[in-house]
Amino acid sequence: MAKQKIEGLVDFAILSMKYKTKLTKKFENRIVYEDPNPNNILSYIPGTVNEVFVKVGQEVKEGESLMILEAMKMRNQIAMPFDGKVKAIHVKEGDRIPKNHLMIEIEE
Amino acid sequence: MSLKKHILDLRKRKEQVQKGGGDKAIEKQVARGKQTARNRILALLDRDSFTEYDLFVEHEARDFGMDKKQLHGDGVIIGTGTIYGAPICIYAQDFTVEGGSLGLMHARKITKIMDHALKMRVPCVGINDSGGARIQEGVNALAGYGEIFYRNTLSSGVIPQISVILGPCAGGAVYSPALTDFVFVVDNISKMFITGPSVIESVLGEKISMEDLGGARVHAETTGNAHFFSNSEDECFEQIKKLITFIPWSNTKRAKTFPPKPPKFTGNIEDLIPADPRQPYDVRDVIKAIVDDSDFFEIQELWAANIVIGFGRLNGETVGFVANQPLVLAGVLDCDSSDKAARFIRYCDAFNIPIVTLEDMPGYLPGVDQEHAGVIRHGAKVLYAYSEATVPKVTVILRKAYGGGYIAMNSRHLGADFMFAWPTAEIAVMGPEGAANIIFRKEIEEAEDKDVMRAKKVEEYKEKFANPFVAAAKGYIDSVIEPSETRDLLLHAIEVSAHKDDHRPAKKHGIPPF
Numbered sequence: 001m002a003k004q005k006i007e008g009l010v011d012f013a014i015l016s017m018k019y020k021t022k023l024t025k026k027f028e029n030r031i032v033y034e035d036p037n038p039n040n041i042l043s044y045i046p047g048t049v050n051e052v053f054v055k056v057g058q059e060v061k062e063g064e065s066l067m068i069l070e071a072m073k074m075r076n077q078i079a080m081p082f083d084g085k086v087k088a089i090h091v092k093e094g095d096r097i098p099k100n101h102l103m104i105e106i107e108e
Numbered sequence: 109m110s111l112k113k114h115i116l117d118l119r120k121r122k123e124q125v126q127k128g129g130g131d132k133a134i135e136k137q138v139a140r141g142k143q144t145a146r147n148r149i150l151a152l153l154d155r156d157s158f159t160e161y162d163l164f165v166e167h168e169a170r171d172f173g174m175d176k177k178q179l180h181g182d183g184v185i186i187g188t189g190t191i192y193g194a195p196i197c198i199y200a201q202d203f204t205v206e207g208g209s210l211g212l213m214h215a216r217k218i219t220k221i222m223d224h225a226l227k228m229r230v231p232c233v234g235i236n237d238s239g240g241a242r243i244q245e246g247v248n249a250l251a252g253y254g255e256i257f258y259r260n261t262l263s264s265g266v267i268p269q270i271s272v273i274l275g276p277c278a279g280g281a282v283y284s285p286a287l288t289d290f291v292f293v294v295d296n297i298s299k300m301f302i303t304g305p306s307v308i309e310s311v312l313g314e315k316i317s318m319e320d321l322g323g324a325r326v327h328a329e330t331t332g333n334a335h336f337f338s339n340s341e342d343e344c345f346e347q348i349k350k351l352i353t354f355i356p357w358s359n360t361k362r363a364k365t366f367p368p369k370p371p372k373f374t375g376n377i378e379d380l381i382p383a384d385p386r387q388p389y390d391v392r393d394v395i396k397a398i399v400d401d402s403d404f405f406e407i408q409e410l411w412a413a414n415i416v417i418g419f420g421r422l423n424g425e426t427v428g429f430v431a432n433q434p435l436v437l438a439g440v441l442d443c444d445s446s447d448k449a450a451r452f453i454r455y456c457d458a459f460n461i462p463i464v465t466l467e468d469m470p471g472y473l474p475g476v477d478q479e480h481a482g483v484i485r486h487g488a489k490v491l492y493a494y495s496e497a498t499v500p501k502v503t504v505i506l507r508k509a510y511g512g513g514y515i516a517m518n519s520r521h522l523g524a525d526f527m528f529a530w531p532t533a534e535i536a537v538m539g540p541e542g543a544a545n546i547i548f549r550k551e552i553e554e555a556e557d558k559d560v561m562r563a564k565k566v567e568e569y570k571e572k573f574a575n576p577f578v579a580a581a582k583g584y585i586d587s588v589i590e591p592s593e594t595r596d597l598l599l600h601a602i603e604v605s606a607h608k609d610d611h612r613p614a615k616k617h618g619i620p621p622f
Contacts, residue, residue: 006388006390006435009388012437012438014438014440014470014471014473014474014539015470015471015474015538015539015541015542016539016541016542016545017385017386017470017539017541017542018386019385019386019388019434019438019470020386020387020388021388021434021435021436021437021438021439022388022435022436022437023436023437024412024413024414024436024437025329025330026330026444027437030475030477031477032477033476033477033480046311046312046313046314047312048313071311071312072311096312096313097313098312098313098314
């Protein structure tokens with residue numbers, strides 16, 4: 001039988017073996033994991049920035065509200081995860097933001 | 109009135125109501141590239157076999173000026189007919205009547221034909237083309253959907269249920285197709301989503317077109333909600349007709365037997381597969397070399413293509429095939445391919461269709477995304493489905509059967525009735541490289557030339573364990589076979605197991621890892 005050459009093959013490693021195979025669109029578009037940075041406050045749901053309570057440089061205690069992210073008709077309080085300072089604010093009131101959007105940077 | 113006059117009156121009434129939403133609405137429907145609901149039914153069913161019920165049903169809504177509106181048939185056509193002689197219950201939503209919107213009587217018509225299908229133990233086909241709930245009918249519309257879902261669930265595993273999406277199917281309405289066995293979509297015509305683009309944009313600020321959100325291609329390739337994709341309504345109807353030939357009318361029947369035919373493939377089956385386990389091939393070529401007339405009817409061809417599922421015939425009898433596909437992602441099991449295989453295995457088991465598993469896989473797909481997406485829970489579905497199935501179960505190991513994948517792909521340990529392996533099979537806890545690195549770590553580290561030592565140990569492991577004979581020595585494999593014997597042995601296995609009678613402990617139902 002005449003062997004047909006298969007197009008689009010790549011090396012694909014499973015454990016210590018490398019296989020010649022094709023990839024799927026879904027695999028190629030998968031979200032590559034990044035270690036989360038505790039100093040970055042990301043939106044955990046897409047929504048609208050309703051109010052921002054803090055200013056750059058302000059010291060904030062753990063549990064105090066930084067802002068309100070309104071999503072699915074709920075006003076979600078975004079709380080300070082630890083005692084620290086606001087380093088930068090990347091959103092303003094009225095902004096509509098996607099999920100995992102960097103909203104506020106903080107530091108200890 | 110004379111009798112003749114009565115008959116003429118009936119004909120006039122019928123003609124009027126059968127026009128659905130009228131000429132203008134029909135023109136619009138056709139301009140969208142869609143057929144009318146009535147023509148769809150006629151195109152799908154055998155000629156002159158359609159008998160309509162509830163043609164003269166009228167809606168009962170009285171609020172918001174609805175009392176002044178006449179909606180012919182209340183926007184849905186129901187009835188019975190045949191496909192290649194097999195009896196079918198069918199409904200088709202009529203978009204030309206108030207956008208095919210679902211009100212109380214519309215839903216009652218659908219549930220009536222569903223009840224009929226379940227009582228008569230015949231397949232039920234639903235053609236969906238509807239703008240959604242009829243808002244003017246309020247909670248009655250919601251009640252209607254709920255009663256449809258309830259019947260979908262009662263019928264599940266008793267009669268085949270087929271959903272055809274030939275227009276919009278949005279919001280709650282999508283859950284009826286989702287509960288049925290097979291969903292057919294047509295490019296540019298089918299649209300399915302829970303919340304549409306406008307709501308998504310206003311709530312979340314995400315902009316997306318209807319096609320990119322829930323078009324036919326999305327559901328056939330990305331979500332796995334659809335089982336069959338086609339480019340036109342006529343192609344779609346041909347697919348449905350073909351599916352009907354492979355499945356039984358109900359869970360107490362067997363699929364129709366066809367005259368046996370040899371495969372069209374006449375070459376050597378072993379030439380289809382490279383001996384090197386790292387080289388790919390298309391496993392569908394192997395299936396086609398085995399099944400009658402080389403006719404393999406693939407399901408979910410475009411989604412999770414690293415596993416192949418579908419129907420073929422052996423000696424004229426329908427068989428379900430589950431096969432790892434080395435051509436895509438090396439044939440690994442992952443979340444999607446596990447879901448795809450497990451659901452199909454349960455379908456075959458529910459409808460008395462023997463399952464043939466062709467195995468060639470390196471294991472589960474590694475990755476944070478897979479672990480976090482729940483590959484444990486999804487992978488468990490495959491174990492559950494194979495273990496639970498009591499239909500004849502046959503496995504042929506073609507090449508790799510490593511680790512958890514070996515167990516999952518219908519191993520003896522999960523109740524396989526026949527375990528065949530080609531001499532190229534490698535049944536081992538993992539690939540030779542990985543195993544040698546662990547077992548001989550010390551020797552490799554202490555060696556002067558580590559690479560030489562590693563290669564030597566890998567070879568040693570391959571020689572000893574990367575073959576079917578270790579498993580055969582334990583009786584885990586019944587028979588190591590020549591590839592050319594595969595079809596004959598599968599025919600034999602199906603014949604021997606024709607009266608298989610296997611039972612599971614009595615229970616209300618299991619708790620599969622949904």
